[in-house]
Structure formats: C-alpha cells, structure tokens
Amino acid sequence: xxxxxxxxxxxxxxNSVPAVMRDVLLAVSPGAAxxxxxxxxxxxxxxxxxxxxxxAAEALVVKLRGREVGxxxxxxxxxxxxxxxxxxxxxxxxxxxxxxxxxxxxxxxKHLYGGLGYNPFNPAMVGFVMLLxxxxxxxxxxxxxxxxxxxxxxxxxxxxxxxxHRLPEGLDYDAVTLATPLDKVxxxxxxxxxxxxxxxxxxxxxxxxxxxxxxNLAYLLGGLWLIHRRRIAWQIPAGMLxxxxxxxxxxxxxxxxxxxxxxFHLLSGAAMLGAFFIATDPVTAATTPRGRLWYGAGIGLxxxxxxxxxxxxxxxxxxxxxxxxxxxxxxxxxxxxxYGARR
Amino acid sequence: xxxxxxxxxRFHGGLVLEEHKRESSETPIETLPLPDLLTLPLQQxxxxxxxxxxxxxETVAKGQRLARPxxxxxxxxxxxxxxxxxxxxxxxxxxxxxxxxxxxxxxPDGEDRWCEPENPxxxxxxxxxxxxxxxxxxxxxxxxxxxxxxxxIKMNPATGRPIDLLVVNGAECEPxxxxxxxxxxxxxxxxxxxxxxxxxxLSAAQCAIAIEDNKPEAIAAMRxxxxxxxxxxxxxxxxxxxxxxxxxxxxxxxxxxxxVPSQGLPADxxxxxxxxxxxxxxxxxxxxxxxxxxxxxxVTGDGVKRPANVEALIGTPMVDLxxxxxxxxxxxxxxxxxxxMMGYALPEDDLPVIKTTNCLLVATRRxxxxxxxxxxxxxxxxxxxxxxxxxxxxxxxxYAHARDFDRIQDYHLFDCIECGCCAHVCPxxxxxVQYYRYAKTEIWEIERERRKAEQARQxxxxxxxxxxxxxxxxxxxLKKKRKAVRTDGDRRKAEIAAALERARRKKAxxxxxxxxxTPKAQGDD
Numbered sequence: 093x094x095x096x097x098x099x100x101x102x103x104x105x106x107n108s109v110p111a112v113m114r115d116v117l118l119a120v121s122p123g124a125a126x127x128x129x130x131x132x133x134x135x136x137x138x139x140x141x142x143x144x145x146x147x148a149a150e151a152l153v154v155k156l157r158g159r160e161v162g163x164x165x166x167x168x169x170x171x172x173x174x175x176x177x178x179x180x181x182x183x184x185x186x187x188x189x190x191x192x193x194x195x196x197x198x199x200x201x202k203h204l205y206g207g208l209g210y211n212p213f214n215p216a217m218v219g220f221v222m223l224l225x226x227x228x229x230x231x232x233x234x235x236x237x238x239x240x241x242x243x244x245x246x247x248x249x250x251x252x253x254x255x256x257h258r259l260p261e262g263l264d265y266d267a268v269t270l271a272t273p274l275d276k277v278x279x280x281x282x283x284x285x286x287x288x289x290x291x292x293x294x295x296x297x298x299x300x301x302x303x304x305x306x307x308n309l310a311y312l313l314g315g316l317w318l319i320h321r322r323r324i325a326w327q328i329p330a331g332m333l334x335x336x337x338x339x340x341x342x343x344x345x346x347x348x349x350x351x352x353x354x355x356f357h358l359l360s361g362a363a364m365l366g367a368f369f370i371a372t373d374p375v376t377a378a379t380t381p382r383g384r385l386w387y388g389a390g391i392g393l394x395x396x397x398x399x400x401x402x403x404x405x406x407x408x409x410x411x412x413x414x415x416x417x418x419x420x421x422x423x424x425x426x427x428x429x430x431y432g433a434r435r
Numbered sequence: 436x437x438x439x440x441x442x443x444x445r446f447h448g449g450l451v452l453e454e455h456k457r458e459s460s461e462t463p464i465e466t467l468p469l470p471d472l473l474t475l476p477l478q479q480x481x482x483x484x485x486x487x488x489x490x491x492x493e494t495v496a497k498g499q500r501l502a503r504p505x506x507x508x509x510x511x512x513x514x515x516x517x518x519x520x521x522x523x524x525x526x527x528x529x530x531x532x533x534x535x536x537x538x539x540x541x542x543p544d545g546e547d548r549w550c551e552p553e554n555p556x557x558x559x560x561x562x563x564x565x566x567x568x569x570x571x572x573x574x575x576x577x578x579x580x581x582x583x584x585x586x587x588i589k590m591n592p593a594t595g596r597p598i599d600l601l602v603v604n605g606a607e608c609e610p611x612x613x614x615x616x617x618x619x620x621x622x623x624x625x626x627x628x629x630x631x632x633x634x635x636x637l638s639a640a641q642c643a644i645a646i647e648d649n650k651p652e653a654i655a656a657m658r659x660x661x662x663x664x665x666x667x668x669x670x671x672x673x674x675x676x677x678x679x680x681x682x683x684x685x686x687x688x689x690x691x692x693x694x695v696p697s698q699g700l701p702a703d704x705x706x707x708x709x710x711x712x713x714x715x716x717x718x719x720x721x722x723x724x725x726x727x728x729x730x731x732x733x734v735t736g737d738g739v740k741r742p743a744n745v746e747a748l749i750g751t752p753m754v755d756l757x758x759x760x761x762x763x764x765x766x767x768x769x770x771x772x773x774x775x776m777m778g779y780a781l782p783e784d785d786l787p788v789i790k791t792t793n794c795l796l797v798a799t800r801r802x803x804x805x806x807x808x809x810x811x812x813x814x815x816x817x818x819x820x821x822x823x824x825x826x827x828x829x830x831x832x833x834y835a836h837a838r839d840f841d842r843i844q845d846y847h848l849f850d851c852i853e854c855g856c857c858a859h860v861c862p863x864x865x866x867x868v869q870y871y872r873y874a875k876t877e878i879w880e881i882e883r884e885r886r887k888a889e890q891a892r893q894x895x896x897x898x899x900x901x902x903x904x905x906x907x908x909x910x911x912x913l914k915k916k917r918k919a920v921r922t923d924g925d926r927r928k929a930e931i932a933a934a935l936e937r938a939r940r941k942k943a944x945x946x947x948x949x950x951x952x953t954p955k956a957q958g959d960d
Binding site for chain 1: 830
C-alpha cells in the first residue's frame with residue numbers, strides 16, 4: 093500500500109494567520125464602534141473607504157506580481173491595516189485622504205517590500221505619517237465628541253462633507269470641528285496657562301478627554317482579550333504603556349502644572365490603540381521576548397517626548413516607525429540564552 | 436553529587452498535546468507469529484553499518500550473529516529465528532529518503548532453534564564494567580526509544596567524569612505511542628534488573644525512573660518492582676505530562692534543573708539516560724544471553740482496525756503487524772514510523788521493522804489532515820514561546836530560507852532537537868523543522884567540502900614541496916658530480932704535466948733513471 097509522505101510534525105494546533113487577523117479585527121471593533129458613536133459617521137466612512145481601497149489595492153498588486161489573489165486576500169491582513177489607519181484619521185477628512193493613505197500603505201509600504209511578512213515598517217503608520225506630513229490641515233478635522241457637539245452632522249450631511257466638501261447651510265468647519273484633548277493641552281500650555289486651568293475646559297472628562305477615555309478603555313479591553321487568546325505578545329503593550337506611565341509620572345510628580353498626569357497620557361489619543369493593535373504588528377516589531385519589552389518601552393518614550401515637546405499632538409505613529417528601524421538591532425542584542433549555553 | 440527529585444523543574448516552552456494513548460495502551464502485548472521472510476538492514480543504528488558474516492544459502496540458528504560491527508560506533512546484527520539466508524543485497528528500508536540499503540534476508544525454517552550462547556555469564560556483578568559493556572555491544576543493543584544510538588557507548592563515558600545519576604526515560608511523551616508504558620506495566624522486573632546491571636556497569640549511585648503522570652499503571656508497576664528488590668538507589672519520579680519531556684535534555688532539566696552543555700552529552704554533567712526498552716534488552720542480554728532480536732511496537736491510529744502493542748521480530752514486514760491488528764480502515768492514508776511529532780512518514784508498508792521502530796501510526800485524514808499551503812512568516816513568535824531549546828525559530832527559519840548558513844549558526848541551529856513544537860503552532864503552517872534539517876544538511880555538506888578542499892590543498896602543497904625537494908637534490912647531485920669531474924680533470928692535467936716533465940728530464944738527462952709510470956684512470960669517488 094502507498095502512503096502520503098510529509099515532513100514531521102504531522103499534527104498541528106489549528107492556528108492560522110487568517111484566524112489571528114480575524115481576532116484582531118474582532119478585538120478592535122468595540123473601540124471602533126465607540127469611536128463612531130462619539131465622533132460621528134465620519135469614522136465609519138473612513139473605515140469603509142480605507143478598507144475598500146486597501147483590499148482592492150492588495151488584489152491589484154498581487155495580480156501584478158503574478159501571484160494568486162485569493163489566498164493572499166484570505167489572510168485579512170490588508171483589512172487590519174486599513175482599519176488601523178482609518179481609526180487614526182480625523183472623522184471629517186475628504187474621501188481622498190483615507191483613499192491615498194490606504195493606497196500608500198498597501199502598495200508602497202507593504203507590497204513594494206514583498207508583501208505580508210517582509211515589510212520593515214508598519215504599513216498603516218507609514219500611510220498615516222505620509223498623510224500627516226502631506227496634508228497637515230486636513231489631519232486636524234476632528235469632530236467634537238458626542239455630548240459636546242451642538243451641530244452633529246447626520247449620515248447624509250457627513251457624506252456630503254466628505255465627498256463634496258459641502259457643509260449644511262450656515263455651518264463652517266470651525267462649527268463642526270474641535271481640537272482633540274491632546275492638541276488642546278499642547279496649544280494652551282504654549283500660551284502660558286497651567287494644566288489645572290486647561291483641564292477645566294468641557295472637552296476633558298472624568299479620566300481624560302471626553303469620548304477618548306472610553307474608546308481607549310475599549311481598546312484596552314480588546315487588547316487584553318488578544319493577549320488572553322495569545323494573538324499578540326504581552327511584552328509590547330506592557331513595555332509601551334509601562335514606559336509612558338513611568339515617564340509621565342516622573343514629570344507629573346515634578347511639575348503637575350505643566351505636565352499631564354499618567355492617566356491622561358494612557359487614555360488619550362492613540363495610546364491604547366497603539367499599544368495593543370499598532371505596535372503589536374509582529375512583522376515590524378522586535379521578535380525576542382526581551383526585545384519586545386524594549387521595543388514597546390522605546391515607543392512609549394517617543395510618544396511622551398513628542399506629545400510633550402514635539403511638534404505634533406500625538407506621537408504613536410512616529411514612535412512605532414522609529415522603533416521599527418530599531419527592531420533588528422534589538423533582536424540581535426536580546427537573544428535568549430539557549431538551553432545548554434553558558435550562563 | 437546526589438539528587439532528591441522532591442522539586443521538579445519546568446523547561447521552557449513545550450506543548451500539551453492530545454494524547455491518544457488509550458487506543459493502544461489497554462491490552463497486553465501480543466506476540467506476532469513467525470513471518471515468512473525477515474529482512475535485516477545492516478544499519479539499524481547511528482554509526483557505521485555492520486558487515487555480513489554469513490553467505491547466501493547458509494543455515495543459521497536463532498541468536499546467531501549475522502553481521503559484525505564495523506568501527507567503534509556500530510553493533511552486530513543477529514538472526515531473529517533459525518532459518519536460511521536467502522539473499523544479501525539492497526532492499527527498501529524504513530528511511531525518510533525512501534532509498535534501498537544493504538540487508539540480509541532470512542527465511543525462517545519454523546523451528547525457532549537457538550544457537551549455543553557464546554560465553555554465558557554466571558554472575559555479572561563479578562564482571563568488570565568493560566566486560567559488561569562488550570557483552571551489551573555483542574548483543575547488538577541500541578537505544579530503543581527511536582534514536583538507535585549504540586548503548587554500550589553511553590556506558591563508556593569518554594569524559595572521564597564519574598556518573599552520578601542514571602535516568603530511565605519512561606516519559607514516552609509523544610502522543611499515540613505506548614510501547615514503553617506496556618513494557619513497564621508487564622515487564623517491570625526486567626527493567627529493574629537492567630537498572631541493576633547499569634548501575635553496576637556505570638558505578639553510579641542513583642537512578643531516577645521518570646514517567647509522565649498520564650501513565651499511572653506504569654508508575655505503580657515500576658514502584659512495586661523497585662520496592663520488591665528493596666534497592667534504595669532507585670526512585671520512580673512522576674513528571675508532568677508535557678511534550679517533549681522525553682527529550683533527553685528536557686528530561687534531565689525536569690529532574691535536576693541542570694542543563695546539558697550545548698553540543699555536549701549528559702555524561703558531561705555526570706548523567707546517563709536510557710530508555711526502559713533498552714534497559715530491559717540489556718537485562719535479557721546479560722541474564723538470559725538473548726541478543727536484541729525483537730522489540731515491542733505500538734501499532735495504532737485510526738487507520739488500523741484494532742490498535743495494539745505487538746512484540747515483533749526485527750525484520751518482520753510492517754504489513755504483517757498491521758494485518759495482525761486487523762488491517763487498515765478505509766481512508767488510511769498515512770503511515771508514520773514513530774510518533775506524530777518526530778516520526779517520519781513512510782511511502783509504503785512492505786518495509787521491515789527495525790530496532791528503532793517504536794510505533795507504526797496509521798492515520799486517516801481525519802486525525803492527520805493534509806497540511807495547507809504555507810503562508811509567509813509574520814514573526815508572531817509563537818514558535819519561540821514553545822521552543823524547549825529556547826531558540827528563536829522564526830530567526831532560524833529566516834536565515835535557512837535565505838541560505839545564510841553563517842548567521843543561522845549564530846542563532847544556534849545545532850541546538851535544535853527537531854521536536855516539532857514550533858511547526859505545530861505556526862499559524863503560517865511553515866514546515867519549520869524541514870528547513871532546519873535542510874540547513875543542517877547543507878552545513879554538514881559545506882563542512883565536508885571544506886575539509887575535502889583543505890585535504891586537496893595540503894596534498895597539492897606536499898606535492899609541490901616534494902617536487903621542489905627532488906629538484907634541489909638532483910641539482911645538488913649534479914653539482915657534486917661536476918665538481919668531482921673538475922677535480923678529476925685537474926689531477927689528470929697535473930699527472931700529464933708531471934709525465935711530460937719527467938720525459939723532458941729523461942730526454943735532457945740522456946739516461947733512463949727508472950720505469951716510467953703511465954697515469955692510471957681514476958674511478959669516481
């Protein structure tokens with residue numbers, strides 16, 4: 093009788109890349125839903141445009157590269173990139189912003205390097221930083237969170253704003269947008285006001301910014317679930333949030349009038365989304381256990397530096413990209429001691 | 436050094452696997468009837484193949500030596516039953532390559548007639564360790580756990596360090612396999628007897644019999660056997676079920692918390708590890724003068740109708756074992772020798788059982804589905820988390836893929852034990868172990884080439900030096916000759932001149948004063 097022959101091992105635990113990506117999408121969805129709730133339909137349109145663009149671009153590039161399209165699309169990695177990019181974008185950006193961002197992320201940052209597994213930089217963050225540098229004005233179009241918005245745009249008004257740049261009669265962009273809490277802290281500190289005064293503004297809630305605090309907590313929960321499911325490495329979020337916490341604690345303790353509290357930093361901007369969903373992209377992160385701790389810690393530090401002294405309100409994208417560059421070096425110097433090697 | 440095993444240690448990584456032990460572990464070992472033909476490969480062990488000592492047509496008795504060891508790392512092969520040698524030549528053997536290899540083919544005569552034991556031992560405790568070692572080598576005993584390393588070598592630790600601890604590796608951590616479990620349940624006395632012999636031969640003070648806690652019956656049986664001999668050097672240690680706890684290095688760590696040095700042997704830290712089947716075989720060889728001519732094989736999987744453990748003569752066709760166990764079930768499409776984690780898939784079943792055949796796992800696609808096509812590595816690090824050698828499998832894969840054989844050694848490729856944990860959890864379904872084997876083979880090949888080139892270079896340089904020396908010697912000889920000729924010539928000239936002078940003087944003197952001497956030719960000096 094004849095038999096099939098394969099290399100050992102002959103059994104597998106059933107884990108798969110598509111399953112990992114599906115879990116990531118599932119885990120990010122409560123936070124994404126809260127973002128839609130707090131910041132309006134614009135977030136939904138960003139998600140939609142970015143996803144369609146990313147999947148279409150991936151299909152096209154894979155076809156051009158002469159590979160089979162089906163199996164590549166089936167890994168859902170383009171969708172993850174698209175969702176992470178979209179969640180970082182302001183809600184009222186024109187349609188071509190998520191379009192260009194997703195196109196740039198998938199074509200240039202991912203496939204020009206060889207596709208999934210071969211890209212040295214986080215594609216979503218490459219797309220985001222390109223947009224941030226090329227279209228700085230559009231990248232500030234954040235809406236006020238639910239509860240603070242006198243003029244909330246409905247579905248069709250948002251669509252009109254995004255696709256045709258038209259706002260409803262009698263409204264201008266100033267009326268429908270609001271600086272993010274991180275942005276407000278940065279500009280107001282620049283005018284010489286103290287944090288105590290700044291934080292009395294209505295945009296700040298019980299823990300951090302209104303809306304932002306809940307979205308961040310939802311990302312935290314989703315991230316913890318991913319760690320529990322062993323879909324992401326715990327070291328990266330632990331390193332990033334740990335260093336962000338420690339550095340902000342030191343400065344907050346030193347001068348709480350000019351430096352925001354650790355809690356504010358941890359629950360503002362892209363802190364949780366970055367720590368659990370963006371920095372944990374395994375392809376571009378460090379891969380040794382200790383390397384991942386350092387990698388995360390580096391991002392946390394850069395985020396704090398940019399938020400506090402840099403030119404942008406948030407620094408997760410730059411932190412991730414800078415640490416992407418450092419990942420191979422970190423891996424080299426943090427190799428675990430192999431069984432039987434000299435201690 | 437002495438150990439107490441009250442606190443066990445946990446090695447890095449490892450896997451909890453579906454055990455599938457019950458399928459075959461609940462019925463006693465069955466003995467297979469004599470097969471029609473026995474095929475005995477000359478290499479069933481790590482090392483050099485044995486050399487045949489019999490001719491085609493010769494009648495042999497059971498236990499008679501058919502092939503003698505070649506070199507140090509080698510063992511003899513014995514006739515599993517009496518009969519006639521019908522062929523010596525290349526036949527298919529169970530090897531991943533699927534290639535043929537030299538074998539002796541024996542046709543049983545049905546009498547099962549034993550030969551006279553060569554030199555019976557009355558009391559092995561009176562023998563010195565080296566005589567015992569020879570005895571065990573002469574019995575053809577190799578590691579029966581699957582690796583097939585000649586056992587006598589482990590009894591002769593080259594490091595010169597004394598052995599403190601004998602570890603009996605009864606972990607049997609691979610799923611499906613139960614041959615050691617059954618052996619320890621049914622023949623615990625033989626195992627304990629073998630331990631006695633080994634402790635004597637190794638002059639070791641302590642023995643740990645390590646068994647995974649999923650084998651309570653085997654643990655109880657071994658405890659009873661140890662208690663009945665009342666030897667307090669032996670201790671049964673129940674260890675947690677975690678693959679690959681039966682890996683020699685992992686087991687030693689579990690028991691002692693010590694690590695075997697990289698590229699080293701357990702003997703380097705005073706430990707020797709043997710499989711219980713091997714130890715029982717040593718007992719049979721020393722006490723009953725029975726060479727290694729049979730072994731217990733687990734025949735299991737959902738591809739076979741009645742899974743069981745059978746005692747089969749070495750050389751029995753695998754298909755006989757499967758037929759004994761009720762034959763194949765519909766849909767059987769994979770035959771694996773060994774376990775599902777480290778065993779290798781065989782292309783056909785008309786292959787002989789050899790000394791290392793611990794298990795025949797026959798599976799349908801239900802239990803062992805076809806592997807899906809691999810996806811790119813996303814460096815998720817799951818492999819690193821489960822690696823019991825604490826390697827970075829993702830980096831090893833990267834460098835194997837890139838054929839960067841220098842870097843891959845910086846990442847300790849040769850500390851990989853090929854347990855398969857990494858590939859088991861890989862979400863991209865990359866056959867990682869295959870890449871590591873490939874890289875190891877390539878590196879060995881490069882090393883061989885390098886050594887060959889080095890030899891060729893040395894040969895070439897030696898030749899040049901010889902030519903140079905010969906040339907110099909020739910020149911020297913020539914110079915000497917020339918000089919000789921020259922001095923010779925001068926002497927002749929002088930003699931001629933002297934003769935002429937004498938002649939002149941004679942002429943001038945008018946009278947001959949004496950007899951003139953003619954110059955004599957001078958030979959070479």
